[in-house]
Amino acid sequence: MKAIIKSRLFWPILVLMLILLINLFFDSSFFSMEIRNGRLTGSLIDILNRGAPLILISIGMTLVIATKGIDLSVGSVIAMSGAIGAMTVASADGTGLGPLLMAIGLSLLICTFVGGWNGLLVSRVGVQPIVATLILMVAGRGVAQLITGGQITTVYYDPYSFIGGGYLLALPFSIFIAAFVFLIAVLLTRKTALGLFIESVGSNPDASRLAGINSKNIMLMVYMFSGFCAGVGGLILSSNVMSADGNNAGLWFELDAILAVVIGGTSLMGGRFYLTGTVIGALIIQSLTTTIYSIGIPAETNLVVKALVVLIVCLLQSPEFRRKVFGFGKVKGAGEQKGKEGATLL
Amino acid sequence: MAEQLPRLEMTNIVKEFPGVKALSDVQLRLYPGEVHALMGENGAGKSTLIKVLTGVYPIDQGTVTLEGNPVHISSPLKAQEHGITTVYQEVNLCSNLSVTENIFIGREIKKYGRLAWKEMHQRAEKLLERLQLKIDVTKLLSSYSVAIQQMVAIARALNVSAKILILDEPTSSLDRDEVQQLFAVMRQLKKDGLAIVFVSHFLDQIFEITDRLTVLRNGEWIGEYKTAEISRMDLVSKMIGKELEEMEAISSKNTGNTTESTQSFLQADEVGLKGKVEPFDLEMRKGEIVGLAGLLGSGRTEMARVLFGADKKDKGKIKVNGKEAHFSSPRNAILYKIGFCSENRKTEGIIPELTVRENMILAIQSVYGWFRYLSKAKQMKIADEYIQLLNINPANPEQLIKNLSGGNQQKVMLARWLVTDPDLLILDEPTRGIDIGAKTEIMKLMTKLSKENKSILFISSEIEEILRTCDRIAVLRDRKKVKEFDNDGKLTQQDVMKEMAGGG
Amino acid sequence: MINRLSLDYKQLPLVATIALFVLMFSFGSLRYTGFLSTQVFLNLFIDNAFLIVIAVGMTFVILSGGIDLSVGSVIALTSMVAASLTMEAQLSPWIVVPVSLLVGTILGMIQGSLIHFYNLQPFIVTLAGMFLARGLSYLISVETISIDHPFFSYMANSQIPLPGNNFISISVVIALIVAAIAIFIAHFTNFGRTVYAIGGSEQSALLMGLPVTRTKILIYTLSGFLASLAGLIFTFYMLSGYGLHANGMELDTIAAVVIGGTLLTGGAGYVAGSVVGVLILGIIQTIIVFEGTLSSWWTKIAIGVLLLLFIVLQRVIVWRSEKKAGTG
Incomplete structure (x- = not known):
């Protein structure tokens, strides 16, 4: 039992379960699913579908945070991606796939590129991540508005809707995209040494360099990946509504994504990261939103509830809090905290 | 000296961390006007003892008396109020502040409700002069070498009418001249009646500067000795708990091993x-x-x-x-x-x-x-x-x-x-x-x-x-x-x- | 890294900030007729009084190595509280003003305590605070509440005449007093110096026996209080309470502080710099208004570019002083 409680995933999964059960309490058919028009529907599918962009962005954010960084620009990159995608197909009609591929290629390329810009500032110029990405966060939204001319641009090109609204094997296509990116991320980080390198760089960049790791390239890569993920997320979001909105697309996403990562157990201090935890974190945030809508609490409370969940999860993860309230996770945590800066324990 | 009232007496100190008894039944006595070495290998409990003494960790058991009065040291601030100050190996000052500030912060001189910078600068210069140091005190601490930063740390410690000064491996990043300068300062402070705890891995330095020493091993108290009355080999064997012969065997292992290699x-x-x-x-x-x-x-x-x-x-x-x-x-x-x-x-x-x-x-x-x-x-x-x-x-x-x-x-x-x-x-x-x-x-x-x-x-x-x-x-x-x-x-x-x- | 900034280099960002402001003002004056007037300059203060107030609070937070993301939302919440108490509860300003000021102060104190006692990251805690404050203001009302009350109208409309037919508002006076007090606190009180010390190295500050706990909680309390004060000023300015007020204002504030020369890692910077930082953000907007044809998003792009410039400048300074320390 102790091992289970100690597991990083225990608390996030518990919270997710709790939220879902609360739903079941209000709506007994909450867990039911049915096939309608060859499409699997149900609240759980809905959560997955709507949560896909956040999951994607959180995955990118996880790797960035693991290197002791942070990417505040994802919200703006989402807006840019949507704007580029939608503007590329704005004049297209019919069903030819050319414009679609063009849109996908162009936005992902540019988003990966601007992610790389963040990465260069952080790894080569040595700017703190929060500042480096703040630049793009502010300027990026301006650029997105510039692309769309400050208007909401509507798309009338059908294939574009498939990205965010299409179905494959009775499931929403966006779930596949998120699952695919998740799988790639897990494979890359856990089946190769990349994960070890990322954790190493996040925990001690100087020592990592002296151990022969190319810290700068690792950092550059995670920011590019984060940009890429935000790009994919942006395309899904823009395709969902078949339009591009430079002003509001992706607003607050950076915060939700950081929340998802933290809820998932990855420390903002870098080092160890937990991709599965992140996905659960993102699902918690999404189900929270869904729950609030579905059980008829005024939508305005969403923010309050979100704030409370953040606090609860953070407190549960704080060794100091656990010690004071539950009496376990004892002194070890305190020793680590104190030991980190000054002398070692012994 | 023995009849004198100890300035500090720590008895039967116990400190546990999960799974580790960091200190068990440890004693420490400090007299005014002495340099006291705290000896032991890594893991012996020196750092823990210092942290306990300076209020960074609470003690689990034991008593601490200062000049005969039992005290409870609950935080570094409390320790300072009792006149116990520490200079750590890695200088624990704020290098983004000026030298003066590093000396005075926490107990600034005030005039009309505002900080009196001019007066503090002058006092800082005077304090440092006592340590034979003449530097521009308005400059940032980071613009000076580690040795000078250490002196500033000591000046800070002195400014709190310190009664007990703990020097935790102060010499490990100093060169020979700087060490001698530090020793000169320590001798002066000793004369002024300060009790100094000195931690160092360099035996030469221990024998040069200290009067008495306390040896710890694996969190246990081994003994208290007069430096003049213990031999190097004795001390080392007490620290590591190995027999003397074994020690000598190690130290004579490799003399004169010139390998002939040309490649x-x-x-x-x-x-x-x-x-x-x-x-x-x-x-x-x-x-x-x-x-x-x-x-x-x-x-x-x-x-x-x-x-x-x-x-x-x-x-x-x-x-x-x-x-x-x-x-x-x-x-x-x-x-x-x-x-x-x-x-x-x-x-x-x-x-x-x-x-x-x-x-x-x-x-x-x-x-x-x-x-x-x-x-x-x-x-x-x-x-x-x-x-x-x-x-x-x-x-x-x-x-x-x-x-x-x-x-x-x-x-x-x-x-x-x-x-x-x-x-x-x-x-x-x-x-x-x-x-x-x-x-x-x-x-x-x-x-x-x-x-x-x-x-x-x-x-x-x-x-x-x-x-x-x-x-x-x-x-x-x-x-x-x-x-x-x-x-x-x-x-x-x-x-x-x-x-x-x-x-x- | 920052530890090695030496004194002369440390002041360079501040000098650069002031130079930039002068440059931008001269540029505007040369390019647009009517730009070069005392009133245009004073309007920068009138339009950004609330931003000056929160930027001052944010400066302390950032100097200590933290961050406060909740300030924008606290403005909204304060405006809502003030509006609903005045219009719906029909309370007198004598009650409304203190209560509104308490809102942010209490929130700030809670945030500071959580950060300190449970060792949580300021970023996350104030993020939660940001959600909470905005959520609470929506709970009060989703709609705008317009304020129609003599006190608020007086605060909004009275002009303090200055020589040469110019004027400033009461809010500007409040903002300038706040800035002056803050400069005094930063440089001539132990609290202020402890803030710098914590930003330099919290561990050291603790070992030096500084009151880290009290100071850290006080920093966030102060920031919360100033955010509420800014909220009131904002309410005077808008004469309404609304949950969407000051959306994203925390970013502008952080940008102003950084452009004002404060290091985001803490330990170095000046309150006065942040005030100039706010004026620079203001002047960008003024230029765009004078230009007429430029769209509002250029503001964002311009702020982004300025941020980039200042951040690179800070890096260059750090590099140069590192080099100096290396050889010296």
């Missing part, structure tokens, strides 16, 4: 880096241990870093196995089978959040790159092998390295490089801050490696260690290589020191 592994030809180290020549032959002697700041670490590619050289050529080698990053050097164990274990060595196993395989994995990821089984095999070989404690490869003691962390760092099977291993102060047992093991290991035809570049502040292990000794002074000795058995510490000091 060169690495040749540095007029290699230099502006502002760091003047162009130097250095040859590393196979199976040879070369010592780099020099004071702190003499360029020895800089030389090592250039040879490893950690800093890019801007002059000269490096040849490996007779062919010119270009390395611009540590990665290249590693590919040439060179390893480098940095002197800054905490900042440039360990990856604190990773396990012992992961720390060990990091360098070899970076040679392999990401895609050839060592299987878990292989990693475990490596970890187990080196934990055994180097006697790493605790012998758990999944332990986070930050939870290990300094000596064991150092062994893991050595393991990291041994795994890569380097032809040249550069060890920058591998024995600093670790206990004698681990020191001896590391030196034994070096000898073993050299027998396997590896070359080792060994940097150490302890000339005795260098003389004992090295075949050749290069001496650096003022960022310049000034001399190279063959260690033929006749070379003495004085010979080397003369070159290090220069001017003779």
Whole structure:
């Protein structure tokens, strides 16, 4: 039992379960699913579908945070991606796939590129991540508005809707995209040494360099990946509504994504990261939103509830809090905290 | 002295951390006007005792009395109010503030409700003058050397009408002159009636400056002795709990071991880096241990870093196995089978959040790159092998390295490089801050490696260690290589020191 | 890294900030007729009084190595509280003003305590605070509440005449007093110096026996209080309470502080710099208004570019002083 409680995933999964059960309490058919028009529907599918962009962005954010960084620009990159995608197909009609591929290629390329810009500032110029990405966060939204001319641009090109609204094997296509990116991320980080390198760089960049790791390239890569993920997320979001909105697309996403990562157990201090935890974190945030809508609490409370969940999860993860309230996770945590800066324990 | 009331008396102090009894029944008595050494290996409980005394950790059991009155020290602030102040090895001041501020912050001089800067500057200058230091006190602390920062820390301590001054390894980053300057200050303070606790790994210094000493081992109190009445060997054997004969056996292990080797592994030809180290020549032959002697700041670490590619050289050529080698990053050097164990274990060595196993395989994995990821089984095999070989404690490869003691962390760092099977291993102060047992093991290991035809570049502040292990000794002074000795058995510490000091 | 900034270099960003402001003002004056007037300059203060107030609070937070993301939302919440108490509860300003000021102060104190006692990251805690404050203001009302009350109208409309037919508002006076007090606190009180010390190294500050706990909680309390004060000023300015007020204002504030020369890692910077930082953000907007044809998003792009410039400048300074320390 102790091992289970100690597991990083225990608390996030518990919270997710709790939220879902609360739903079941209000709506007994909450867990039911049915096939309608060859499409699997149900609240759980809905959560997955709507949560896909956040999951994607959180995955990118996880790797960035693991290197002791942070990417505040994802919200703006989402807006840019949507704007580029939608503007590329704005004049297209019919069903030819050319414009679609063009849109996908162009936005992902540019988003990966601007992610790389963040990465260069952080790894080569040595700017703190929060500042480096703040630049793009502010300027990026301006650029997105510039692309769309400050208007909401509507798309009338059908294939574009498939990205965010299409179905494959009775499931929403966006779930596949998120699952695919998740799988790639897990494979890359856990089946190769990349994960070890990322954790190493996040925990001690100087020592990592002296151990022969190319810290700068690792950092550059995670920011590019984060940009890429935000790009994919942006395309899904823009395709969902078949339009591009430079002003509001992706607003607050950076915060939700950081929340998802933290809820998932990855420390903002870098080092160890937990991709599965992140996905659960993102699902918690999404189900929270869904729950609030579905059980008829005024939508305005969403923010309050979100704030409370953040606090609860953070407190549960704080060794100091656990010690004071539950009496376990004892002194070890305190020793680590104190030991980190000054002398070692012994 | 014995009839005098002790200024501080700590009795039956117990402090436990989960799974570890850091202090059990420890005593400490301090008298006014003495320098008292706190002796013990790493893990003996010195740091914990100091942290308890200064209120960083609460005690689990025991009593503390100050001049006969029982006190409860609950925080560093409380400790200061009681006149107990500490100067740590890594200067714990705020380098983004001015010298004056570092001395006065927390108890600033005020006039009309505002801070009286002018007066504080003057007082600061006066305080520092007492320590024979004349510097611009309005400048940021970061613009001064570590030695001066340390003096500022002491000045700060003095300003709180200190009764007890704890100096936790203050000398480890000072050069000889600076140490003497510090000692002069300590003698003066002693005369003024201060009780000084002094922690140092350098036995010479202990015997030079202290009056009495308390020995701890594994969190237990071993005894309290007068420095004048205990011999070096006695003290060391009390610290490590080994028999005297064994000690002597270790210390006479390697004298005069000149291996005859002609095959060169690495040749540095007029290699230099502006502002760091003047162009130097250095040859590393196979199976040879070369010592780099020099004071702190003499360029020895800089030389090592250039040879490893950690800093890019801007002059000269490096040849490996007779062919010119270009390395611009540590990665290249590693590919040439060179390893480098940095002197800054905490900042440039360990990856604190990773396990012992992961720390060990990091360098070899970076040679392999990401895609050839060592299987878990292989990693475990490596970890187990080196934990055994180097006697790493605790012998758990999944332990986070930050939870290990300094000596064991150092062994893991050595393991990291041994795994890569380097032809040249550069060890920058591998024995600093670790206990004698681990020191001896590391030196034994070096000898073993050299027998396997590896070359080792060994940097150490302890000339005795260098003389004992090295075949050749290069001496650096003022960022310049000034001399190279063959260690033929006749070379003495004085010979080397003369070159290090220069001017003779 | 930052530890090695030396004194002369440390002041360079501040000098650069002031130079930039002068440059931008001269540029505007040369390019647009009517730009070069005392009133245009004073309008920068009138339009950004609330931003000056929160930027001052944020400066302390950032100097200590933290961050406060909740300030924008606290403005909204304060405006909502003030509006609903005045219009719906019909309370007198004598009650409304203190209560509104308490809102942010209490929130700030809670945030500071959580950060300190449970060792949580300021980023996350104030993020939660940001959600909470905005959520609470929506709970009060989703709609805008317009304020129609003599006190608020007086605060909004009275002009303090200055020589040469110019004027400033009461809010500007409040903002300038706040800035002056803050400069005094930063440089001439132990609290202020402790803030710098914590930003330099919290561990050291603790070992030096500084009151870290009290100071850290006080920093966030102060920031919360100033955010509420800014909220009131904003309410005077808008004469309404609305949950969407000051959306994203925390970013502008952080940008102003950074452009004002404060290091985001803490330990170095000046309150006065942040005030100039706010004026620079203001002047960008003024230029765009004078230009007429430029769209509002150029503001964002311009702020982004300025941020980039200042951040690179800070890096260059750090590099140069590192080099100096290396050879010296």
